Amino acid sequence: MRKRILDTATRLFYGPGYNVTGINRIIEEAGVVKRSLYQHFESKTDLLMTYLDFFQEYWYTTLKPYLEAFPEPKDKILALFEFRIFYQEKYLFPGCPFAKINAEIGFDNAVVNLRVREGKNVFRAFILQLVQNAGHQSLFTDDELTEMIFLLIEGALSSTAIYKSTSDLKQAKLLVGKLL
Numbered sequence: 001m002r003k004r005i006l007d008t009a010t011r012l013f014y015g016p017g018y019n020v021t022g023i024n025r026i027i028e029e030a031g032v033v034k035r036s037l038y039q040h041f042e043s044k045t046d047l048l049m050t051y052l053d054f055f056q057e058y059w060y061t062t063l064k065p066y067l068e069a070f071p072e073p074k075d076k077i078l079a080l081f082e083f084r085i086f087y088q089e090k091y092l093f094p095g096c097p098f099a100k101i102n103a104e105i106g107f108d109n110a111v112v113n114l115r116v117r118e119g120k121n122v123f124r125a126f127i128l129q130l131v132q133n134a135g136h137q138s139l140f141t142d143d144e145l146t147e148m149i150f151l152l153i154e155g156a157l158s159s160t161a162i163y164k165s166t167s168d169l170k171q172a173k174l175l176v177g178k179l180l
Contacts, residue, residue, distance in 0.1 A: 002040040005030045006054055009047050014055070014097050018048060019104045048101065049115055055097050056119050060126070073133040074180040077149065080130065081173035084153060085166045095161025096154070124150050136180050149176055 008030035012021040023044055027034055041047040063083055070079045094100070098119040105112045128146040136145055152172040159168040 001032055001036055005032060005037055005040055005047070006050060009051050010054060013048065013051050013101070014091070014094055017104055018101055045109065045112065048112060052098065052101065052112075052115055052119060056122065067130075073130065073135065077127075077130050077134055077180060078173055078177055080127070080149075081153070081169055081176070084157065085169045085173075088157070088160045088166050088169065093160050093164040093166070096157045099154070099158065100161070120154075127153075134180060139179065145179065148179075152176065 005026065009021070009026050012026060012029070023034070023037065026047070027037055030037075037047075041050065063080075066083050067076045067079050070076045088094070098116045102113065102116045105116075107113060124146060127149050128142060131142045131146045131149065140148065152175065153169070156168040156172045160166055
């Protein structure tokens with residue numbers, strides 16, 4: 001039952017959005033009673049935090065095996081862009097769930113804002129790990145190249161959600177490919 005509630009919340013939070021998704025809609029679409037929801041999640045915010053944790057775990061669980069298919073470290077970095085492109089096209093250009101939640105919540109909830117920043121920091125650290133093994137041109141330090149890749153991906157994801165197109169992600173990949 002917990003999984004059904006979380007799956008429903010994931011679909012609704014990532015799709016229509018957190019603010020427009022009420023508890024009653026989650027209960028109705030999950031096919032559970034309100035008491036069951038609150039047995040598993042203390043509040044809508046608790047459900048949101050679980051969603052962010054679930055999404056992050058799921059994303060890296062699918063990303064890492066995908067990247068393993070690319071033996072060269074530089075190719076792994078470029079494949080990171082391809083994975084993002086695939087994901088955006090598959091789910092009809094939703095952008096980043098962490099950025100979406102942050103935009104919906106604003107600065108009113110420090111706990112959620114902290115969790116969003118943690119999610120972004122995990123992604124930045126993931127990119128750094130890829131960069132450190134890539135043997136890239138020495139135009140940038142590992143930290144500088146990591147920041148550049150992170151910012152290109154983040155900006156392109158915002159653009160993807162706005163324009164419903166992966167063209168900026170593809171352009172960002174081409175730019176990074178020239179630096180590697």
